[in-house]
Amino acid sequence: MDHKHQEVQHTDLIEQRVRACLLSHTHNATLNRILVGFSGGADSTALLVAAARVIAADFPGQLELLALHIHHGLQAAADDWQAHCTRVCKRLGVTLHCEQVAVARQGNVEANARQQRYAQFARLSDAGTLLLLGHHQHDQSETILYRLFQGRGVLPMRGEGAVGEGRFARPLLSVPPTVLREYLQRLDVPWVEDHSNTDVRLTRNFLRHEVVPLLSRHWRELHQALLRVGRAQAAAQTALEYQLSRLPDTVPLADLPQGAAAVAWLRAYLHGRGVYGVSDKALVEFTEQLGAAERAHCDCGDGRSLRSYDGMLHFVAPVRPASVGRVSIAVGESVALDGGTLALNPTDTLGPGVMCCYGRLQIGYRAGGERVQMKGFSKSLKQLFAEARVPTWQRDYYPLLFDGDELVCVPNLAVAASRQSDDRARALTAGEPSPGQFCVAVWAPN
Numbered sequence: 001m002d003h004k005h006q007e008v009q010h011t012d013l014i015e016q017r018v019r020a021c022l023l024s025h026t027h028n029a030t031l032n033r034i035l036v037g038f039s040g041g042a043d044s045t046a047l048l049v050a051a052a053r054v055i056a057a058d059f060p061g062q063l064e065l066l067a068l069h070i071h072h073g074l075q076a077a078a079d080d081w082q083a084h085c086t087r088v089c090k091r092l093g094v095t096l097h098c099e100q101v102a103v104a105r106q107g108n109v110e111a112n113a114r115q116q117r118y119a120q121f122a123r124l125s126d127a128g129t130l131l132l133l134g135h136h137q138h139d140q141s142e143t144i145l146y147r148l149f150q151g152r153g154v155l156p157m158r159g160e161g162a163v164g165e166g167r168f169a170r171p172l173l174s175v176p177p178t179v180l181r182e183y184l185q186r187l188d189v190p191w192v193e194d195h196s197n198t199d200v201r202l203t204r205n206f207l208r209h210e211v212v213p214l215l216s217r218h219w220r221e222l223h224q225a226l227l228r229v230g231r232a233q234a235a236a237q238t239a240l241e242y243q244l245s246r247l248p249d250t251v252p253l254a255d256l257p258q259g260a261a262a263v264a265w266l267r268a269y270l271h272g273r274g275v276y277g278v279s280d281k282a283l284v285e286f287t288e289q290l291g292a293a294e295r296a297h298c299d300c301g302d303g304r305s306l307r308s309y310d311g312m313l314h315f316v317a318p319v320r321p322a323s324v325g326r327v328s329i330a331v332g333e334s335v336a337l338d339g340g341t342l343a344l345n346p347t348d349t350l351g352p353g354v355m356c357c358y359g360r361l362q363i364g365y366r367a368g369g370e371r372v373q374m375k376g377f378s379k380s381l382k383q384l385f386a387e388a389r390v391p392t393w394q395r396d397y398y399p400l401l402f403d404g405d406e407l408v409c410v411p412n413l414a415v416a417a418s419r420q421s422d423d424r425a426r427a428l429t430a431g432e433p434s435p436g437q438f439c440v441a442v443w444a445p446n
Helices: 003-025 043-058 078-091 109-124 137-149 177-187 203-218 222-245 260-271 280-292 379-385 392-397 421-429
Strands: 033-037 064-070 093-100 131-134 160-165 166-169 250-252 296-301 302-309 312-316 325-330 334-337 340-346 356-357 361-364 371-373 378-380 400-403 406-412 436-443
Touching: 003 043, 003 131, 003 166, 003 177, 033 109, 043 064, 043 078, 064 078, 064 109, 093 109, 109 160, 109 280, 137 222, 137 421, 177 406, 203 302, 280 302, 302 334, 302 392, 325 334, 371 379, 371 406, 378 379, 378 400, 378 421, 379 406, 392 400
Parallel strands: 033 064, 033 131, 064 093, 131 166
Antiparallel strands: 160 166, 250 312, 296 302, 302 312, 325 361, 334 340, 340 436, 356 436, 361 400, 371 378, 400 406
């Protein structure tokens, strides 16, 4: 095969990967913007050029293309890199958005920079955004080896997932970096080189420049082999995640496997809920807590957590209950609230838990000190929750039903004496007007 024909094949390969990625995501009717992480290096430049060409050819007027450059300020050439990105985007006719971030110089600076970078990706990704990242085949190989040497297994870098309110994808994970550079050379598009990438004191650079070349001299198909291993592991993990994602957010602790399998189970359970940043150490500590205490807790970031309570495992997502004003509800209605659904179901049966409703009731949340007036005594909301073993983290968004300032019902748990169905039924037999409607208030947490 002559060199010119090979270059054309490489051009087709890169743009095919990008085209296939965009086609697989355009089923999302809200997708209207492609955001490319653009450092100015060869990998992200090749991705941006391919995205610009594919969108112009196949999605004109349908998808907006935006390049995002993160200025970390860690290198003396950082300003020059941003200027270079500006020139490239002007040539391509692509809008460039630049963000300057402050990276902590303590600890793992590389990890700190990555955290800042992904925070910006998340902030700028809405439901209509697909973020494209330029990681390639060798990045994937290094990731698998890196995780293996750390004792974290051989799971590969994910090809796609959630970021912010949108999605991200890495369409070039199977493409060697030499192909990306040949693509840019053929199109005469320049890129910048980050000379810190040659510093073998950094773990990834040590793998890239010292370990991988040594292994490749003995195993010439090293990258392809690692790619196959990664795909096999990812497929097995995806199958497990699919099964566990179908479970509810509250499952019996008895369903968890024992020992090391519990950590693998929990990781797949979290991945199925879009949680990827929890370390093995944290999950091991959580399983140890499960065996030693009645209640255990594992922080999963972004307000999410794993908790155990009353023999159950709970995946807890952040809930922000309404704090200003009250939503109202009437018999026969149901209302979707933060954290679950509240319904007032009509009934002809009298007894405990059935109340008489004379009109619309207001839905509120606890502010502290609430009590329900029962027959001859009252109970605090705290006492009711404790007796019913309502998990502590659910109590702040547990809905309460008010008639004016009176707390008349704690759904599923208590009805005030003034609304208890037996009392109202006796009043009706005595000829009291305005009978109202009998109903049961049902709260179903997510």
